[in-house]
Every structure is written in C-alpha cells, then in structure tokens.
Amino acid sequence: MDFLEKKFYWLLTLIFLVLILIGTLFPVDIIATPDLGSDKNYHFVAFTLLVMPLTFHNLKNAFWLLPVAVVLGAIIEVLQPHLGRHGEVDDLYADAFGALIGVILVALVKLVKPS
Numbered sequence: 001m002d003f004l005e006k007k008f009y010w011l012l013t014l015i016f017l018v019l020i021l022i023g024t025l026f027p028v029d030i031i032a033t034p035d036l037g038s039d040k041n042y043h044f045v046a047f048t049l050l051v052m053p054l055t056f057h058n059l060k061n062a063f064w065l066l067p068v069a070v071v072l073g074a075i076i077e078v079l080q081p082h083l084g085r086h087g088e089v090d091d092l093y094a095d096a097f098g099a100l101i102g103v104i105l106v107a108l109v110k111l112v113k114p115s
Contacts, residue, residue, distance in 0.1 A: 005057070012053035017072075020046045024076045027084050040094040047073065047098035048105070055106040062103040069099035 023046065047069055054061045073095030077087035 009053040009057040013050065016046070016050045016053070020050060020072075020076075025079060025083055025085070040090060043073075043091050043094035044098035044101075047095040048102035051099045051102040052106055055103050056109075059107060059110055062107075066099055066103060070096045073099075 023042065051062070051065045051069055054065055070092075073092045076095075077089070077092050080087040
C-alpha cells in the first residue's frame with residue numbers, strides 16, 4: 001500500500017507542476033482565468049499546492065522541495081519574457097512564499113494529527 005500511496009503523492013505533485021507550467025509559460029490570451037485580483041495570488045496558491053502532496057507524504061521532503069520550488073519559480077520568471085509573458089521578481093517572491101506556507105500548513109496538520 002505504501003508504494004501506491006507514494007505514487008499518488010507523486011502524481012498529484014506532477015499534476016500541479018504541469019498546471020503551473022501551462023499557467024505560467026503559455027501566452028496569456030490562451031488561458032481563461034477568473035479574476036482573483038493580482039496574479040501573485042495565482043502564484044502563491046499554485047506553489048502552495050505544489051509542495052503539499054510530497055510534504056504530506058514525508059515532512060522531510062520539504063528540505064529538497066522548498067529549494068526546488070524556488071528554483072522552478074526563478075526558471076519560469078527567466079523564461080517568461082522569451083515566451084511573450086512578463087517575468088517579475090514579485091512573482092518569484094509569491095512562489096517562494098507560497099511554497100513555504102504549503103510546507104508550514106502540512107507541518108501544522110501533522111503536528112495536530114500525527115500519522
């Protein structure tokens with residue numbers, strides 16, 4: 001069962017990763033999104049969700065997930081100007097803060113309800 005459970009967490013993470021790449025690297029006019037205010041909200045929520053499945057599977061994964069999420073956010077911001085988008089440092093901050101909050105939320109859930 002642990003093997004299937006681990007695959008499930010990896011699958012969720014991969015789905016969130018693909019959605020992030022589509023949402024951040026495809027031209028803006030292709031993607032219809034509801035107006036939730038600043039696009040920083042999207043970055044924050046996306047990176048919060050990105051780190052949560054594997055962190056929930058094993059809290060120690062946060063030690064490599066956080067740096068990977070920040071590097072991914074930086075790579076996206078560097079690529080965006082080459083793909084008809086605007087790269088912004090504030091988006092990277094939202095990515096990093098979202099990833100950190102995702103790890104903290106999972107840690108709090110695990111603290112309250114240990115597995």
